[in-house]
Amino acid sequence: MKRASDFRFKHGYLIHQIFxxxxxxxxxxxxxxxxxxxxxxxxxxxxxxxxxPPQLDPSQLTFEYMASLIENExxxxxxxxxxxxxxxxxTIVIVLGLLAAYGFSRFKMAGGRIMLLGIMAxxxxxxxxxxxxxxxxxxxxxxxxxxxxxxxxxxxFILPICIWLLKGYMDAIPxxxxxxxxxxGCTRLxxxxxILVPLAVPGIVGTGTFAFIFAWNEFLLAVTxxxxxxxxxxxxxxxxFFGQFVRDWNSxxxxxxxxxxxxxxxxxxxxxxVVQGMTSGAVK
Amino acid sequence: xxxxxTSPAAAPATGQETMIGERTATGPGRPRRLPWRQMNGYYFxxxxxxxxxxVSIFPLLxxxxxSLVDVEAGVxxxxxxxxxxxxxxxxWFWNSLSNVLxxxxxxxxxxxxxxxxxxxxxxxxxxxxTLRNFMRGLLILPWVFSTASSGLMWTLLYHPFGLLNYMWVxxxxxxAPIEFLAKPGLAMASVVAVNTWKSYPFYMIIILGGLQAxxxxxxxxxxxxxxxxxxxxxxxxxPQLRPILIAISTIDIITTVGHxxxxxxxxxGGPLRSTETVAYYIYKTALLxxxxxxxxxxxxxxxxxxxxxxxxxxxxxxxxxxxGETSF
Numbered sequence: 001m002k003r004a005s006d007f008r009f010k011h012g013y014l015i016h017q018i019f020x021x022x023x024x025x026x027x028x029x030x031x032x033x034x035x036x037x038x039x040x041x042x043x044x045x046x047x048x049x050x051x052x053p054p055q056l057d058p059s060q061l062t063f064e065y066m067a068s069l070i071e072n073e074x075x076x077x078x079x080x081x082x083x084x085x086x087x088x089x090x091t092i093v094i095v096l097g098l099l100a101a102y103g104f105s106r107f108k109m110a111g112g113r114i115m116l117l118g119i120m121a122x123x124x125x126x127x128x129x130x131x132x133x134x135x136x137x138x139x140x141x142x143x144x145x146x147x148x149x150x151x152x153x154x155x156x157f158i159l160p161i162c163i164w165l166l167k168g169y170m171d172a173i174p175x176x177x178x179x180x181x182x183x184x185g186c187t188r189l190x191x192x193x194x195i196l197v198p199l200a201v202p203g204i205v206g207t208g209t210f211a212f213i214f215a216w217n218e219f220l221l222a223v224t225x226x227x228x229x230x231x232x233x234x235x236x237x238x239x240x241f242f243g244q245f246v247r248d249w250n251s252x253x254x255x256x257x258x259x260x261x262x263x264x265x266x267x268x269x270x271x272x273x274v275v276q277g278m279t280s281g282a283v284k
Numbered sequence: 285x286x287x288x289x290t291s292p293a294a295a296p297a298t299g300q301e302t303m304i305g306e307r308t309a310t311g312p313g314r315p316r317r318l319p320w321r322q323m324n325g326y327y328f329x330x331x332x333x334x335x336x337x338x339v340s341i342f343p344l345l346x347x348x349x350x351s352l353v354d355v356e357a358g359v360x361x362x363x364x365x366x367x368x369x370x371x372x373x374x375x376w377f378w379n380s381l382s383n384v385l386x387x388x389x390x391x392x393x394x395x396x397x398x399x400x401x402x403x404x405x406x407x408x409x410x411x412x413x414t415l416r417n418f419m420r421g422l423l424i425l426p427w428v429f430s431t432a433s434s435g436l437m438w439t440l441l442y443h444p445f446g447l448l449n450y451m452w453v454x455x456x457x458x459x460a461p462i463e464f465l466a467k468p469g470l471a472m473a474s475v476v477a478v479n480t481w482k483s484y485p486f487y488m489i490i491i492l493g494g495l496q497a498x499x500x501x502x503x504x505x506x507x508x509x510x511x512x513x514x515x516x517x518x519x520x521x522x523p524q525l526r527p528i529l530i531a532i533s534t535i536d537i538i539t540t541v542g543h544x545x546x547x548x549x550x551x552x553g554g555p556l557r558s559t560e561t562v563a564y565y566i567y568k569t570a571l572l573x574x575x576x577x578x579x580x581x582x583x584x585x586x587x588x589x590x591x592x593x594x595x596x597x598x599x600x601x602x603x604x605x606x607x608g609e610t611s612f
Contacts, residue, residue, distance in 0.1 A: 021409045021415070027402060028422045031481065034437040035425065037447055041440060042460060100332035107325025115333060120601075121594050122340055124535060126542025128563040129587050132570045132580045133346035156339035167316060169412065188324070217430035219545035224571060235432040249440060256433045267428045271421050278486070279493025 006143050021073075041253035042066060065254035074257065077229055078237035082216055082259075085147055085233055089154040089215040093162045094208055098200075101166035102192060106175065108200035132272040145227045153221050158211045165210070165277050169203030170196065197272075206277030209270040213263055234259045347587065350580035367581035376557065377565065377582065384561035386472055387479075388540045394480040395536055396529065399487035404517075406488075407495040420492075426483035435549025438478045441541070468558040471551050475559050479546055483539070487532050495521070495526040534597040538590055562586055 043061040069075050103109070104116055134153055135144075143149030177199070178191040186194065197204070219235045226232045232240075234255075241255055267274070354363045371377050402423055410416035417575050427433070442464035449461040464474040497519065506516045522529075544567045547553060553560035553568065559570070563584065570579025 011361065016408075019410050020405055020410065024402070024405045024419050024423075027361075027405075028419055031426060032422060033447070034434070034441055034481070035429070037441060038433070038437045058489070068552065096332045096335060098329045102347070103325040103328025103330075109325040112329075114323065115329060117598055119332075119336070120598065121591075122336060124590070124594055125340065125344075125539045126538060126563065126586070128542050128544050129347060129583045129590075130340070130343050131567065132350055132576050133343040136350065136576065137343060137346065144555050152339055156335065159335065163332060179468055213428060217432075219430065219432055220567070221547075223545075223548075235430050235545075238430075238436065242439075242549075248315045252436060252438065256436050260429050260433050263428045263430075266423075267425070268421070271424070275420070275424070275489055278489045279496065 009029065038253050039257055041249055042257040043254075044250060065250045066258055069251065069255055069258060073213050074229055075234075075237060075258075078232060078234045079258075081147060081229075081231060082233040082235075085154065085218075086151050086212050086215040088147075088151045090208055090211045092151065092155045093159045093211050094204060096159055097162035097207065098167050098197070098204070100159075100163045100198065101170050103138075104163070104167050105170035106178075119160045119163055123164060127155075127157055127220050131220065134221070144225060146229050147231050149225050150218075150222060151234070152216055153225065154215050157218075157221075158214050162207050162211055165207045166200070166203055169200050169207075169277070173199050175240060203277060204274045205270055206273035209266055209274045210277065212266060215265060301471045320338075344587070347580050347583050349575060351584045352577075354577045365576065367578050368473060368585075370578070371581055371585065376560070377562075379557060380560050380565040381394045383472065383557075383559060384541055384563070387476060387543075387559075387561055388537055389474075390476045391479045391483070391540045392533055392536045394476065395484045395487050396533060398480060398484040399491050402484075403434065403491040403495055404521075406492055424489060426481050426487040427483070429482070430545075431545040432549055434478060434482045438474075442474060444519075465551050466555050468556050471555055471559050475547060475550050478550060479540065479543065482546070483536070487536065487579060490532055491525065491530060494525045515520045530597070532601055534593065537593065541586070541590065 042065060043059055043063065045062055104112060109115075130153075138144040138149050141149075143152070147250055173196060177195050181191040181195050182188065216233075216236060219239070220231070222233050222236050223239075226236065229237070238252075238255055238259055245251060313507045350365060352362060353360045354366075374452060379572055406416060406420050406423070429437070433578065443449070444461040444463065452458050453461050462470070465471050500523070502520050503516060506520050511519065541561070542563050543561065544563045547559055547564045548567070551559045553564050563586070564587070566579050566582045569582065
């Protein structure tokens, strides 16, 4: 890569371009192999997954395994749970996050800096250090094995990064716009609603995508706080399925693919804003 | 809100005064803050802070309290520091501590070097921006998958009849397949490989953001002075990225130390407990063996170690703030 830049001077633009594009493409191919392999295994006719040499013939593909999983009520239940948990978590963290980010970005408060540092510290708090009290408290509060319990604790771990990302966005929006609106007779809440939120939409979308992916993929809290398929999300379903049908790689990979499809769709749609949010957060 | 009572005409006048005062107090480069009714900020941050108090801070204190109590007997009884005394003599705790050290150091080095390499490639001049953005999307993709899915993908690749062993046995003509996840020495390396694959995109994107923020003039000046690509990387890129690299290595250390799900999916701590990290040990003692008090003691110890790291990091961050490195 460094040599490539030298080539640009000595041998011109073309060699540099070929070098950069080839190296990136090769990396991408190596990096995406596990994903392609998962999807391939999910659609192979039975027993073809673990054969020498590996089968890649596209005319043989079948949707049988994915279809039978979608028809299975147990797995539909996991899917519904994951959706409810991820969407509710997303709503909570965006609402609380927007308000807090606005407060930190636009007001000078006594103790504001301490609170921000505290949120920074919470951002880095590993989930595993709280599973013991959560397990106990969820039993005491009657939230064990409920989706509500999972939504609350998921939110606690996602909210700090949301506040941080959203604050970064709001800091970048000039205050003058709100001042103007408030001089024109808007209340502060109206100014927030009509001026700031529309301007912060890319930030909200990026942060929201981040929060959704996080909540959808959460595993440790779910394994700690749930016990039955009534409240368990897909990640637990996946682990349970793997434990139960160790040899049925077609179905395991089919379920794994189904679990990942919503994420891949969301990511393709919102990638730009997620990347924007993460890079602007870094520059600060 | 109380603002509704404020006369719109009076607001800008008081605003200007506070603004000037604030400027001199906090120095340049700060975002301007709305001047009216400074106290109202608490209405906005209040809900989030209350939420944290109940759902994060209170359980955090409970962790410490539970580590001093034996709860599995049904009736909680105070046992003082007995759990900690046992902990010091517990060879499996020391085993998990040495495992997490290997796991974290190798993961962090690999995340950052891989993220750096790919970010540098993406930051080069591309003849086609769409292609570059497409490649960036593909390279981020592993980050999107859940640890559960990634664990299963790699278990299939690592399988004695999987793709990697097909290459090893089928293409390289070796005798026996490699037991990636079942050989004590190799299992940790296999887990680190999956963790690297899963997490490098996050660091790649942050480094890319940092690279894009380095002013082009510095590179131009370095070129004029005759610095080659390697020297430019070493004397311009790395020093400019320093604050970001400090930040992401701290965040990465803490995230990696906390991984349970990855190990749960791939090895369950085995073989011979060679991939059992402190985090997995907490999960195992507290949830699988039902020894909540002991699990809480390990958690508290982990919290103390991480708190030291976090405080050091926040120190660096505040110093950077004074020096104008970050605007946090």
